[in-house]
Amino acid sequence: VGRSGRLGEVLLIGLVAAAAGTLGTMLGLGGGVFLVPILSLAFGIDLRTVIAASALAVVANSASGSAVYLRARFTSVRLALAMQVPMVAGALAGGFLAVSLPEVALKGLFAALLYYVAFAMRRRSVPQVAVERPSALNDPYRLGGRYFDPAVDDVVGYVPHRLRLGLPGASLAGIASGMFGIGGGPITVPLYTLVMRVPVKAATSTSSFMFGLTASASAFIYYQNNYVDPSVAIPAVLGIIGGARIGAELTMRTRPRRLGQIFVFVMLGLATSMLLDALGVY
Amino acid sequence: MVADPPPPYTEDRVTTQLYAWIARILAVGFWLSIGIIVVGVSLALLSGDGISEETLSVGDILPAVLDAEADGLIGLGILLLLLTPLSYVVAALVIFARQRDRLFVGVCLMLILLIAASIGLAVF
Numbered sequence: 001v002g003r004s005g006r007l008g009e010v011l012l013i014g015l016v017a018a019a020a021g022t023l024g025t026m027l028g029l030g031g032g033v034f035l036v037p038i039l040s041l042a043f044g045i046d047l048r049t050v051i052a053a054s055a056l057a058v059v060a061n062s063a064s065g066s067a068v069y070l071r072a073r074f075t076s077v078r079l080a081l082a083m084q085v086p087m088v089a090g091a092l093a094g095g096f097l098a099v100s101l102p103e104v105a106l107k108g109l110f111a112a113l114l115y116y117v118a119f120a121m122r123r124r125s126v127p128q129v130a131v132e133r134p135s136a137l138n139d140p141y142r143l144g145g146r147y148f149d150p151a152v153d154d155v156v157g158y159v160p161h162r163l164r165l166g167l168p169g170a171s172l173a174g175i176a177s178g179m180f181g182i183g184g185g186p187i188t189v190p191l192y193t194l195v196m197r198v199p200v201k202a203a204t205s206t207s208s209f210m211f212g213l214t215a216s217a218s219a220f221i222y223y224q225n226n227y228v229d230p231s232v233a234i235p236a237v238l239g240i241i242g243g244a245r246i247g248a249e250l251t252m253r254t255r256p257r258r259l260g261q262i263f264v265f266v267m268l269g270l271a272t273s274m275l276l277d278a279l280g281v282y
Numbered sequence: 283m284v285a286d287p288p289p290p291y292t293e294d295r296v297t298t299q300l301y302a303w304i305a306r307i308l309a310v311g312f313w314l315s316i317g318i319i320v321v322g323v324s325l326a327l328l329s330g331d332g333i334s335e336e337t338l339s340v341g342d343i344l345p346a347v348l349d350a351e352a353d354g355l356i357g358l359g360i361l362l363l364l365l366t367p368l369s370y371v372v373a374a375l376v377i378f379a380r381q382r383d384r385l386f387v388g389v390c391l392m393l394i395l396l397i398a399a400s401i402g403l404a405v406f
Binding site: 241 | 353356363
């Protein structure tokens with residue numbers, strides 16, 4: 001497959017990645033869940049090459065998007081570091097699984113992930129979390145945080161609960177991230193908000209901060225196994241980060257509340273195409 | 283973009299430093315690696331070879347960079363991007379060590395070990 005001569009295809013991959021990054025950011029999913037199935041199905045690029053490209057895009061996106069949330073203190077660095085231990089360990093396992101499983105199995109598992117994401121997108125009611133002031137008593141490891149939330153014009157404090165569920169849960173998110181080259185938001189965000197009772201702004205910012213280190217772990221494995229193809233990875237990285245900026249702007253200006261419901265169908269379509277592809281029907 | 287909030291509460295100097303260092307490392311790592319990748323891609327396109335479909339092995343990157351080869355710059359940019367998150371863990375380790383925060387020194391060491399394993403074990 002000589003892609004190097006075909007500048008047109010490289011540009012097209014960049015455009016698809018930009019669209020995936022825009023949409024993924026607006027839906028709070030990241031771009032990988034759209035980018036990976038589209039590049040695999042429509043462009044016929046080897047799934048692991050696409051996953052490696054997506055993992056690189058996740059690292060870049062996390063690095064470029066985190067600064068503003070760190071400055072606003074939406075991100076809890078200590079919580080992120082603690083959760084990254086099981087998450088990165090999971091990503092290592094996921095990366096090794098991805099390079100050793102047959103491609104058909106990987107496609108089938110990816111289809112299952114997309115069905116799950118579609119299901120999780122259906123209900124997007126934001127859980128309300130009771131405001132808690134972190135102190136030495138209720139937060140001995142200082143994992144919680146306090147930040148000024150412009151939406152409520154007040155300081156929001158929180159303390160993560162149920163670490164015994166949260167930490168093992170992060171390893172599952174890591175496996176999914178390492179195996180499929182995605183950030184893991186469809187797993188970590190509900191884990192933070194529903195299980196650990198972290199408010200949404202802190203949950204999404206701390207999650208996207210964690211994805212960089214996590215995705216770098218599996219990206220090293222893909223790199224060493226020669227799955228990083230610059231003619232796919234570079235347009236994917238540049239497209240996703242450009243798209244994420246556009247998506248962030250659009251989210252500021254519009255209220256993409258119903259967007260999730262609309263794109264449930266897109267996600268179901270991608271999941272089914274991926275499943276049929278795995279079964280050899282597509 | 284989120285507007286810089288007014289300082290909502292006081293935080294200790296170390297926390298301020300931790301957040302500032304990490305934000306700086308992420309920004310520098312991101313722009314440096316993207317910049318090098320863009321230069322590499324420009325070289326590849328100008329030379330008429332197009333963007334390569336394979337990355338150089340880690341050991342071949344430096345000689346290729348010294349020869350101003352497009353593949354070398356692209357490989358270097360990708361590796362710098364991948365090493366950026368690890369760099370902030372190292373910075374956090376230094377800050378926690380100065381604080382004698384044993385738990386988080388341990389957390390950072392475990393993360394460094396895991397990334398080292400992903401770099402090392404992947405070779406086999």
